[in-house]
Amino acid sequence: MAKANATRPPTRIQREKTEAILAAALDVFSAQGFRGATLDEIARAAQLSKPNLLYYFPSKEAVHHALLTRLLDTWLDPLRQLDPDGDPLTELRAYIQRKLEMSRDYPRESRLFANEILQGAPRIGDQIQDTLKQLVDEKAAILRAWSDAGRIAPVDPHHLIFSIWATTQHYADFEVQVRGILGASEDGYFHDAAQFLAQLYTSGLTPKG
Amino acid sequence: MAKANATRPPTRIQREKTEAILAAALDVFSAQGFRGATLDEIARAAQLSKPNLLYYFPSKEAVHHALLTRLLDTWLDPLRQLDPDGDPLTELRAYIQRKLEMSRDYPRESRLFANEILQGAPRIGDQIQDTLKQLVDEKAAILRAWSDAGRIAPVDPHHLIFSIWATTQHYADFEVQVRGILGASEDGYFHDAAQFLAQLYTSGLTPKG
DNA sequence: CTGTTGTTTGACCAAGCGGTCAAATCCCAC
């Protein structure tokens, strides 16, 4: 058995196949949700037989879990980059821009998380309570400090973060709706979205002189 | 057969059972998505046997479709109420408030739609392209007129609507995450959210003097 | 070349799925 000895380094084939499986799983899970996805579909997308897939991961749940934990770090990177020593409005605009680019460049990842949260986060609830809450509280403290110092308008920092998440991720999670309303052909709506959000948050957060 | 003659008015039992099924289906579909939901689970929640449920609806898809079309009108009501003759900022604040109250009072409906859109709206795509787009374009024209007249700041009206949807529905669709970050006990966060959003959009949309 | 380990697969299984059907039961107007 390959996986029995955990200390042995992964072979080339193990690395390649594991990667292919996770890539295929991202496609399927993000489009169908956990319960809607099937191992057959993931295996087919990864060009493997189902028993072969289960040779690399012990269960469907294991594939899903590996995918989520692997992507959580990437997903939180934009927030992590928020610099307490930078100019507040510049930092926030940059954060919004980064998040919007994530929605544009990694919509499947966004929908993967959205699916999981929507259904009550039954398979990632712990990590939300731990990693995520800790990071958000830390960054909220920075926002509060800026707010208290009069460098941005006085706002609830948690709800500010929520609103940035919501407005940016909307373009990935509700892409079908956005395209349906703006017209399927129009492809450059991310530029308009960026401009709108930059303006909204700039005007909305500039402290009153 | 009961349903064979479509012209006959529904009996008391038909009204009651149909209602019970749709109520149960809302619970299950909003929590599990279409593919994740099962007829057995819906039937159990409605206190019916599965064949009995299928006596009132011809298929799982029919239950889902009936639920979506029945709720779409309710869901779009807040936007429909946007009054072109009112004061722009007052109208927008009222719209945001109504949408936020929808998220607070009807989170299952919000998640039902979110699930459907997230997965590409395969069962409601037509109605988005028709009813929804028409309403949004109509209201966007009002916003554009306000914007052109200098009564609100110059913003892209479609993206303004998207941002209001996103920020308000976030509290229903991502409820687990919100509660996980704010602390499960705290229950009055809708008040804080309302205040935050009112301030953001008031400052963000007030035209520059 | 050879043996050992790593990899792949076809056949299979129990459980659950959406849906059907005939028979039983219920409801209510007459």
Next chain:
DNA sequence: GTGGGATTTGACCGCTTGGTCAAACAACAG
């Protein structure tokens, strides 16, 4: 009360699901 339509259900069907297993096959070190 009773007859006929409305309602309910247990048994069942074909199919898909996640997962198992033994056997076959490939890779690679010696």
